[in-house]
Amino acid sequence: MTRAYLLRRLLAVFLVLAIVTFAVFAITTMLPGNAAIMILGEYATPEAVAALEKQLHLDQPWYAQYLSWVAGILHGDFGTSLRLSLPVTQVVGEAFVNSAMLGATALVAVTITAIPLGALAALKRGTGMDLGLGLFSYLGTALPEFVTATLLLVFFAAPQHGLFPAGGFVAPWENLAGFGAHVVLPAATLGLVLMAHISRQVRSEMSEVLSSDYIRAARLKGLTEKRVIRRHALPNSLAPAIAVISLDIGYLLGGIIVVEEIFAWPGLGRLLIYALENRDLPVIQAVTLLLAAVYALSNLLSDIVIALLDPRVRYA
Amino acid sequence: MRVQTMSQNVTAAAEKPALSIIDYSLSYKTANGLVAALKNIDLTIPKGKTVGLVGESGSGKSSMAWSVMRYLPPNAVETGGAIRLAGEELLDHTPWQMADIRGRRMSMVFQDPSTSLNPTIRLGEQIAEVLMRHRGLTKAQAWAEAEAALARTGITRPKEMLQRFPHEASGGEKQRVVIATAFACEPELIIFDEPTTALDILTARQILDLFNQLRDETNVSALYISHDLGLVSRVVDEVSVLHKGVIVERGLVGEVFARPSAPYTKQLIGAVPNPDRWIGVDAPAEPKTLIKLDGIGVHYGAPSKIQKMFWPEDAEKVGFWGAKDVNFEVRKGELLGVVGESGSGKSTIANVLAGLQDFQGNLEIEGKTVGSRKAIDRAYRRRVQIVFQHPDASLNPRQKIGTIIARPLKLYGVVPREKIKARIAELLEMVRLPAEYADRYPHQLSGGEKQRVAIARAFAAEPELVICDEVTAALDVSVQAAVAELLVKLQKDTGAACLFITHDLNLIRQLAHRIAVMHHGKLVDFFDRPDARSEDRDPYTKALLDAVPVHTPVEAFEIA
Incomplete structure (x- = not known):
């Protein structure tokens, strides 16, 4: 670089x-x-x-x-909210922090589950486990958030058992356990679609890497299967997954608007819907600009990470 | 008879051979049922000896390597026989036992070092990991040992090389790393699978010398797999010729060369290009210039505006000259050879002539000057046609052969529409393919047949110059000879000139009237074919000629 x-x-x-x-x-x-x-x-x-x-x-x-x-x-001045009579920076800033916590939770959870699942599917290609993971993935991609959200609410937030709260928000610095309980369902809704997407990507990339000459060479050097997978195959399968994750952030930004509304999460999505309904122009402008900035910067970040992972990538 | 003497020798030594393959057969399960890949193979490698396994693509030679390494695809079915490493039966071993043997007691050197090394791991770790796995060394010990192993392969600054990634090393350096890895645990047997095919002529020569040197130092036994009889004769003691899964001939390498008994071996030896056997067309009676290259230069890569603005010193280093100040002329009806290693600029020149690459300088076609790629017109494009190296990539897989050949006919209006069909049949006949092939798709043809189609397409435009860019490089020796003869015949029939680009110095000396030598984008030498061995040749030309494998059976015999 x-x-x-x-x-x-x-x-x-x-x-x-x-x-x-x-x-x-x-x-x-x-x-x-x-x-x-x-x-x-x-x-x-x-x-x-x-x-x-x-x-x-x-x-x-x-x-x-x-x-x-x-x-x-x-100058850092986005004007004043027409409805709330507060500086836009303050209104949007609070919402942004809340959304970022939700988005980050979803993204981290997805990354740490989807990558191993994708790798597993590639290693067990053609077996029942691979097919099962594939089916699960297609369901995840096919169902829109409001359906997944509803299903999750029915199964996990039904009043009979009330495993998780059906909506609302508790700041983690006030009550970490409370935050955890509230973030599970919205993060799971966002994550299910992304998980399908990322694990499929890892699977296809990993399958390709596993059939490459250098993996064959590594096996013919007598290396243990553990080392072949962890040191030789997996790192080389991750670069495209990271590219997909960064593209998925764009998807996440869209998904957040729906999910926040369903789960009454006081983030950018709810704020945007509120501002649109009330024609609060300065807020609409600030939120839209912020979403675009997050997307552009996450793409830049992913390019840098990919270049660090793969020494061959220098200029694009 | 020879076989008997050999086995008697082995018994006399009363030592178990490094590798013995006894009556081994292998098939693959396919949609069309079982397909036999290897039939009743018997092969013995005595301790400290190198045995060559020679065959063309599809002969089963790679399957043999995978069988020995016990690394077969799931659809492989072994139908009998034994494979013994120093008397130890490998067929009975569990995968876990084999993993312990691979890399320690037998190892492998692969064809293409640029794909057999992991692109994201430093070269040092790729050597050291074998030592840590099999000899239980610590990381520090393994890296120190890796450095020593690399030094033995003639790398001048091994410590520095260990820190590099594969893309930061040359092809020869990478192959040395692979070889160092194979020798790292002092194995009993090493399988070499075409270890020089992907390398340049000079590098290949060095790798062969290195192999001979390491073999003498370590007394390792080796199985050397290759399609190139001439090359094999340089490194092996005994050779087995494999054809369609059957060993058709075996013996001491010199004897097999001098007195081949199997018809297939004879055919194979006959197909090896012999620079002393001229097969080209007669040189044009009076030399008339067709195309003149006047100061042709091609610069690849340009610095970005940002680089120019902020870091001009970096910007100057961006890019390189693919070709610089190249001057020569192609005469009507001649065959002009262009030789050089990969990256020498020979394909750049081909692309310039074919109008595929922007260039500086001038092209002059029969007095008419063409000053840039954009100035190349339809008439020029019709007169200059190109055939590429890989027919798989240059023929559209979704079009029938007839459609592919009809395209230039329609584009340039070579024949009236109603006669196109008849002309396609004629062209197919010219390249010795049946007329029915017009209705087939490229994937239904063999590699050699596909290349004939690509040649027919080039000649369909009735060109005055046909550029052949490594057209035989992807083909087997025997197919290569047939394609070369076909080109000569077409030249005879049509009178077209040919610019034949190749890295095969033996082949070009059979075909070309004049030869141009390129190196680092520059034309370093240009001479008439008979002067190839003359004293005033450029040192680079001499080095190339000295590096090519032994070319005639007789010479091979003398050396062996």
């Missing part, structure tokens, strides 16, 4: 984010309906509407609005 490669990738991330700011702004501005009327209600007097439009700079041309918004972002 060279300095130039890193710098080029970073510049690309910034370019992407710049384009995203414009797209986000354009979409929110083009949304039908007038934000001032939405806030004041349909019986507001024209004077009141005009006054609020002036206060929100809605009377200015679009490019002036855009530039002042971007200038604000560069």
